[in-house]
Amino acid sequence: MLVEKNVPLQTSNTFGIVAKALTLVRVGSQADIAAVLQNPALRAAAKFVLGGGSNIVLTGDVKALVLKVEITGRRLVSENAKAWIVEAGAGENWHDLVTWTLQNGYPGLENLALIPGTVGASPVQNIGAYGVELQDRFDSLDAVDLTTGRSFTLNAAQCAFGYRDSVFKHTSKPDAAGHSGFGLAGKALITKVRFALPKAWKPVLGYADIEKKRLQSSIDVPDALQIYEWICEIRKAKLPDPKLIGNAGSFFKNPTVSPEQCADIIQREPKIVHYQLADGSVKLAAGWLIDACGWRGKSIGNAGVYEKQALVLVNRGGAGHPVTGGEVMTLAKAIQTSVYERFGLRLEPEPVVV
Numbered sequence: 001m002l003v004e005k006n007v008p009l010q011t012s013n014t015f016g017i018v019a020k021a022l023t024l025v026r027v028g029s030q031a032d033i034a035a036v037l038q039n040p041a042l043r044a045a046a047k048f049v050l051g052g053g054s055n056i057v058l059t060g061d062v063k064a065l066v067l068k069v070e071i072t073g074r075r076l077v078s079e080n081a082k083a084w085i086v087e088a089g090a091g092e093n094w095h096d097l098v099t100w101t102l103q104n105g106y107p108g109l110e111n112l113a114l115i116p117g118t119v120g121a122s123p124v125q126n127i128g129a130y131g132v133e134l135q136d137r138f139d140s141l142d143a144v145d146l147t148t149g150r151s152f153t154l155n156a157a158q159c160a161f162g163y164r165d166s167v168f169k170h171t172s173k174p175d176a177a178g179h180s181g182f183g184l185a186g187k188a189l190i191t192k193v194r195f196a197l198p199k200a201w202k203p204v205l206g207y208a209d210i211e212k213k214r215l216q217s218s219i220d221v222p223d224a225l226q227i228y229e230w231i232c233e234i235r236k237a238k239l240p241d242p243k244l245i246g247n248a249g250s251f252f253k254n255p256t257v258s259p260e261q262c263a264d265i266i267q268r269e270p271k272i273v274h275y276q277l278a279d280g281s282v283k284l285a286a287g288w289l290i291d292a293c294g295w296r297g298k299s300i301g302n303a304g305v306y307e308k309q310a311l312v313l314v315n316r317g318g319a320g321h322p323v324t325g326g327e328v329m330t331l332a333k334a335i336q337t338s339v340y341e342r343f344g345l346r347l348e349p350e351p352v353v354v
């Protein structure tokens, strides 16, 4: 095990924010975690698990021991009548995995193409796009308890997936109401994820952007590769490529409100973009709310609101004069204040602020 000191993280977070890991260990296998836990200087340290850095805002140097996950590997582990079970190491690039599954004839992840980040981070926030969420294709995952070093396996129910949410985003501290929570944030490192990719595959269409592509083409029933290509085109046209413009994807979650609250807002704001959810609640498009407050294309310092999608905050300083985490959070707070003042809604950030 190599313990690295003062490691620059600018290229390890997709915003391109300058910060250092005071101490960093690269985790290529479970044995590396065992070595950390056997090391007297590291065993008790607070730990921060870093994947592709595509969903974090670094507000300073990271004092916790950074465990940079670099566990690789992709394979078909089994199949049953319903699905192919594909397993990938947590350090694999997410989009490369999606591409690999399709090239090998296992469809199901195509709607999730081009989402930045690693395989290990995908269950943490239950990534989702164009009508498919990770939980729809999830089989199980392996993780290591960062206190005991023991490995364990979780199925979907045990991951407690929600909208951009899972057990890995919660701490086990009691909540404000005193209910003791069950959470694994900061306590576990995901090593491998298994996906159940359906043999009776059906395309997930229905999203307006995909329907537009389908109508523009002469293809009535697209196959998985066709959908993959459409999704790549849609995302490239409206979301910034982090290699060119630093960003962390959608910066806020889409808020959900009760039908009564929604009716009340529609009265005041008839154009508000909203979607009915199966449980009766209504999801509002945060991008529309931010846009309606006039933020699209605006900046504070080097933190900007992307011109083509107001839900995405970007690094306008490039690699030379990169945005700081403080600037990003100042802009985020200003946006939250505007949206609250106009709509009475509190936007919740999606990335983890470190």
Ligand code: EPU
Binding pocket: 128, 129, 130, 131, 248, 249, 250, 251, 252, 253, 254, 273, 285, 286, 287, 288, 291, 296, 308, 309, 310, 311, 350
């Ligand atoms: N809109 C505006 N102005 C804007 C941005 C959006 O009016 O500046 C309107 C759009 O016209 C549209 C609606 O808001 O009617 C929703 O926008 P969009 O279809 O782009 O989707 P979204 O709700 O903003 C979510 C996910 C994305 C995912 C897309 C597609 C969240 C927080 N974001 O975005 O996920 O790719 O749907 O399914 O749920 C991510 O999580 O990082 C991410 C990119």
